[in-house]
């Protein structure tokens with residue numbers, strides 16, 4: 001009932017583990033896959049070693065998480081072993097999405113060229129991380145820069161589908177999404193965290209060591225849901241709806257807005273890897289009760305009313 005196809009890959013269900021939530025550790029990704037995720041995404045891989053930010057890097061608040069992990073990476077040349085271990089995903093038929101980042105388009109291409117040799121099922125471009133010092137705004141705020149990154153990665157990606165991960169901080173995420181589609185993106189993700197901050201009133205200082213961070217979890221849902229809805233009317237490539245999906249109803253909302261897949265991040269942090277099975281069970285119950293037979297029947301139905 002929840003099976004689907006996404007960019008040429010078969011998925012057992014429409015959920016995917018969002019990038020960065022379970023670190024880069026292959027064992028953890030395999031565990032999430034075995035616990036029921038339809039697809040899994042690696043933490044973003046960068047060009048060279050980078051430490052990330054000092055603690056605290058992630059805190060839980062009333063409406064989700066605020067994080068500024070700062071894209072720690074050992075650099076792409078050090079991922080051979082992990083990709084080797086991740087081949088185990090093939091045996092259980094769970095597609096692997098690799099995620100890459102850079103501080104300029106040349107670096108995105110450099111990392112993507114390495115990653116493409118490892119033959120993941122898709123490559124996602126993290127053009128939307130709010131927590132870096134090289135860019136006060138994210139690349140995904142700018143349609144032209146985003147398109148340049150996509151087209152240069154497409155040159156090295158061969159047949160591997162490329163996903164552009166958008167930011168809710170853009171003036172028009174739809175314009176950025178359209179520019180990425182025109183540049184060759186095979187799918188879009190709506191989207192990454194929203195820049196924000198929290199202050200510890202007693203201490204009189206920002207809670208995160210990096211001061212500012214990205215808001216994820218329930219506070220993000222109505223924002224990225226709208227972007228998914230708007231994109232569905234303007235682009236033809238599939239959309240991954242992501243932001244604040246904690247239960248089956250949240251996932252259904254994204255599908256009805258037009259998502260083909262539902263990304264789950266913060267809820268794994270909060271509810272553990274069992275969240276995928278729980279979300280799928282809740283979706284199946286709703287689908288059955290409401291007289292549908294396939295999840296695809298729900299895609300975009302909120303546009304018809």
Ligand SMILES: Cc1cc2nc3c(=O)[nH]c(=O)nc-3n(C[C@H](O)[C@H](O)[C@H](O)COP(=O)(O)O)c2cc1C
Nearest residue numbers: 018019020044067126192216217243244264265266
């Ligand atoms: C601790 C943490 C680390 C993250 N790291 C990455 C990352 O490396 N690359 C990326 O594209 N997104 C990263 N994200 C964003 C998530 O993949 C996801 O897009 C976002 O959290 C919204 O989904 P959610 O509300 O379900 O968490 C991170 C989010 C969190 C909370």
